[in-house]
Amino acid sequence: MISRVAESCFWMFRYMERLENVARLLDVNLLLVLDANLRDQERWRPVLIVAGEEPRFLERFSAAEADKAERVQDYMVFDEQNPVSILSSLRWARENARSIRETISLEMWEALNSFWLWLGEAGRRRFTRDRHDFYSRVKEQCALFHGLTHNTVMHNEPFNFMRLGMLLERANQTARVLDVKYHALGPTSAERESLAESAQWLALLRSCSGYESFFKQASAQLTGTAIAAFLMLEPDFPRSVLYCVSRAVNFMNRVRGQGNPMGERSAAALGALHRELEQATIRKIVAVDAGIHRQCTRIVQATADICDAISTDFFDPPLPRMTEFMTRGELAQQA
Amino acid sequence: MAESEVNARRKSARRTTRRVFKAYRPQEGTYDELFSADGTPRAEFCKIVEIIDSMGTGEFRARQKLADAAFLKGGITFSVYSDNRGVEKIFPFDLIPRPVAAAEWAKLERGLEQRIRALNLFLADVYGEQRILRENVIPRALVEGSRGYLRQVQGIKPPGGVYIHVAGIDLIRRPDGSFCVLEDNIRTPSGVSYVLENRRVMKRVFPRIFAEASVRSVDEYPMRLREALAGVAPRDNPRMVILTPGPFNSAYFEHSFLARRMGCELVQGQDLFVWQDKVFVKTTQGPQRVDVIYRRVDDQFMDPKVFREDSMLGVPGIMGAYARGNVALANAIGNGVADDKAVYPYVHDMIRFYLSEEPLLAQVETFICAREKDCAHVLANLQKMVVKAVDESGGYGMLMGPQAGRKQLDEFAERIAKNPRGYIAQPRVELSTCPTWVDKGVGPRRVDLRPYIVTGKTTWALPGGLTRVALVEGSYVVNSSQGGGSKDTWVMGQA
Structure with a gap:
């Protein structure tokens, strides 16, 4: 498929995944702050930190604003200058979709376009009137989009790139949420945690839609390390880093199947992260000082690097590399 | 809009049915695509007129809204401004079709x-x-x-x-x-995409009319x-x-x-x-x-x-x-x-x-400003002329002499004198009109027709084409960039 189209497939899903995560994070936080006994700077600021938006926010608003529910939510939902606000992500998802309408299905386009139109009007009213309902609908729109994608396009190359974008973004987001929360709460054990802390651990699980899944494990114990292990290394939980990365490896293999000469670098980088996670255990991770923070940072960095590699391998390969293929005779029959 | 909603509207419309073409009068001095000069429907299009007419203005309006929503949802837009809001406009679409008889x-x-x-x-x-x-x-x-x-x-x-x-x-x-x-x-x-999309939307909002009129497919x-x-x-x-x-x-x-x-x-x-x-x-x-x-x-x-x-x-x-x-x-x-x-x-x-054939299609008398004699004639009669830049399209670089003010006329005279090769002029042609839904009811609006002809090993013309309509009363300019809309063009099957 055309490199630019693959790139749009990839990014469209990264943006959709990103905005869904923001919605979930805000929604969970909304409930959390109601009854968890938190200090002011523990209430809304973490949302900005997870999104990586604290510095940009503080350039425009005072530090006190970062603790205000309305200011932070408005910033994360509708602010056009915030590149990761729901509005911005959706705009870019849609712009990508619009540039590849011939590739995606009509159903996908209509769902995305309706979502966009909704967010501008009815959605804004819903946001004012019933905040929780607003976030639910955002998540529903995302679910609708994913479902339609799964059921209305060919599961071939464009789909593989969509999935790659979604999975890598998800792995990245899970690591970010875990890192920030873990940093704020620190390691803890069931015996000595305060009520506020356990509420926050639960909120962390909910932010990743992992509450019920977590407690279905036989050995589930509400401790920081257990939750970190679950979110990073649980092979069957669809938002765990390991799950996302190992699925991404599958899709990378599909993209590179049938002797595709492209993608050596990205496949290698992805494979390395996958092996690393497969061999990791939570015991080994926490044995190191600030081990979880380090591991999370490593994951965030590695997924970003993989995305870069995918970009140079598939989306924007330098021309010399292109002609190199031809002079090697791999495409001689074409030329 | 849900089907139930349309039905509800239809019911309420029935109570106060006002016929769509009740007050319609074709414009004098022009050809009307649907009606004869005496105000009766043209014989070959009687059925189309009757079906739309009996629908009543209430239902007609409901259907128009349905069509607009379909265009917006489909993102069938013509003009995109690259500002942050991503404003995209739909090409205004008028539900009253523009028919062309089979023999014609x-x-x-x-x-x-x-x-x-x-x-x-x-x-x-x-x-x-x-x-x-x-x-x-x-x-x-x-x-x-x-x-x-x-x-x-x-x-x-x-x-x-x-x-x-x-x-x-x-x-x-x-x-x-x-x-x-x-x-x-x-x-x-x-x-051409509007031709195809207009038809798709038209079929969706007017299924009955298609079942009864025989219209050639554009698919x-x-x-x-x-x-x-x-x-x-x-x-x-x-x-x-x-x-x-x-x-x-x-x-x-x-x-x-x-x-x-x-x-x-x-x-x-x-x-x-x-x-x-x-x-x-x-x-x-x-x-x-x-x-x-x-x-x-x-x-x-x-x-x-x-x-x-x-x-x-x-x-x-x-x-x-x-x-x-x-x-x-x-x-x-x-x-x-x-x-x-x-x-x-x-x-x-x-x-x-x-x-070595005689031309089958007429064309408009044209004065080429590059020719001295033509140029003099154009400059002397500017207020009766339509002047066009030779290499522009989309209704840009145009002067509508009869509607222009003094200042604009002078400006064009100067431009022509400076660069005669750049301009031609034509007498204003009275474009035909077609009934079109405007704010309060149906009125005559000027239309043109752009058929599409495809040539590879053979040549084929798409039956129909884009009918553009000047939505502004009295306007002769149908270009989408100048406030025009479009209609579905119906080439009728052989009776």
């Missing part, structure tokens, strides 16, 4: 085919032997002085000898009911275009792509629409590159050879090595590949010389010269 269409079809044949021969001649110039049928200076004439393609023969793969010929209907050609668009005519256009392009490909099993300037181009919707419906890939300049005079597309599997490009990028932007150096939309070196016959470009490069508005008056001479 058959006549038009023959005339269009003849005209395209002659224009294609003219292009081959101008960029080849130049017989028509040597024999002084058309002044050499006029042709070679045209901005659309490109020396760089002199001597290049496009694959299959086809120059005009897609044409959009603008027709208008005069008060006596005869069609005539207003202008030829044979570079990159747009609008095969993408397939026909695909066949035509495959017919001029330099190799078997060709890879065909559509080249777009990108999502910020106002016709982007159409480019992507055609790619989808033709099963072609949609590419931008950056996706292609030229290596050893062959064109390749960058794919995730490495470079792949491209054989046919349906390009919606203007000539001047196609190759920065040959034309505008600053073009980011084209493909460096593509003209080399084209010259060697390694890639087919549709339409051919350099077609602008044949739809130059100052060359237009000579199309009848071309038909006689190349085909």
Whole structure:
């Protein structure tokens, strides 16, 4: 498929995944702050930190604003200058979709376009009137989009790139949420945690839609390390880093199947992260000082690097590399 | 809007049914597409008028809303401003169809085919032997002085000898009911996606009317275009792509629409590159050879090595590949010389010269300002004339003499005096009208018709075409960029 189209497939899903995560994070936080006994700077600021938006926010608003529910939510939902606000992500998802309408299905386009139109009007009213309902609908729109994608396009190359974008973004987001929360709460054990802390651990699980899944494990114990292990290394939980990365490896293999000469670098980088996670255990991770923070940072960095590699391998390969293929005779029959 | 809602509206409409055409009176001095001068429906369209009329204004309005919503949801938009809000406008669509009788269409079809044949021969001649110039049928200076004439393609023969793969010929209907050609668009005519989308929406909101009236389908256009392009490909099993300037181009919707419906890939300049005079597309599997490009990028932007150096939309070196016959470009490069508005008056001479036939389609009397005598006449009668820049389209660079103010007239007089080759003038033609829904009811609004003609190994005209309508009362300008709307065009099947 055309490199630019693959790139749009990839990014469209990264943006959709990103905005869904923001919605979930805000929604969970909304409930959390109601009854968890938190200090002011523990209430809304973490949302900005997870999104990586604290510095940009503080350039425009005072530090006190970062603790205000309305200011932070408005910033994360509708602010056009915030590149990761729901509005911005959706705009870019849609712009990508619009540039590849011939590739995606009509159903996908209509769902995305309706979502966009909704967010501008009815959605804004819903946001004012019933905040929780607003976030639910955002998540529903995302679910609708994913479902339609799964059921209305060919599961071939464009789909593989969509999935790659979604999975890598998800792995990245899970690591970010875990890192920030873990940093704020620190390691803890069931015996000595305060009520506020356990509420926050639960909120962390909910932010990743992992509450019920977590407690279905036989050995589930509400401790920081257990939750970190679950979110990073649980092979069957669809938002765990390991799950996302190992699925991404599958899709990378599909993209590179049938002797595709492209993608050596990205496949290698992805494979390395996958092996690393497969061999990791939570015991080994926490044995190191600030081990979880380090591991999370490593994951965030590695997924970003993989995305870069995918970009140079598939989306924007330098021309010399292109002609190199031809002079090697791999495409001689074409030329 | 849900079906139940429409039903509810329909019920409430019944209680107060007001007939749609109750107050309709055709405009004096023009031809009306649906009604005779005495205000009765034309015999061949009685049934269409009756079905819409009896629907009542309430239901009609509900259906119009349904149609608008369908266009918006589908993102069927024509103008895109690249500001942050991503404002996209829908091309206003009017539900009252513009019918064309079967026999009339058959006549038009023959005339269009003849005209395209002659224009294609003219292009081959101008960029080849130049017989028509040597024999002084058309002044050499006029042709070679045209901005659309490109020396760089002199001597290049496009694959299959086809120059005009897609044409959009603008027709208008005069008060006596005869069609005539207003202008030829044979570079990159747009609008065909609206023809197809208008029909799709129309079928959805008016299923009953289609069941009862016999209207010819427009659906095969993408397939026909695909066949035509495959017919001029330099190799078997060709890879065909559509080249777009990108999502910020106002016709982007159409480019992507055609790619989808033709099963072609949609590419931008950056996706292609030229290596050893062959064109390749960058794919995730490495470079792949491209054989046919349906390009919606203007000539001047196609190759920065040959034309505008600053073009980011084209493909460096593509003209080399084209010259060697390694890639087919549709339409051919350099077609602008044949739809130059100052060359237009000579199309009848071309038909006689190349085909030894009499022209089947009339055209509008045209004064070429480059000719001294014409120029004097134009300047003396400016307030009665429609003046057009020879190489503009889309309703830009135009003067409507009868509606213009003193200042505008003076301004144009000066422009013409300075650059006579740049302008032509025509008497204002009373365009035909068609009943159109406006704020409070139905009124007569002026329309034109742009049929699309596709040429590969053979020539085929899409039955119908884009009917554009000037929504402003009294306006003669139908261009979408100037506040025009569109209608579904119904070519009726043989009764």
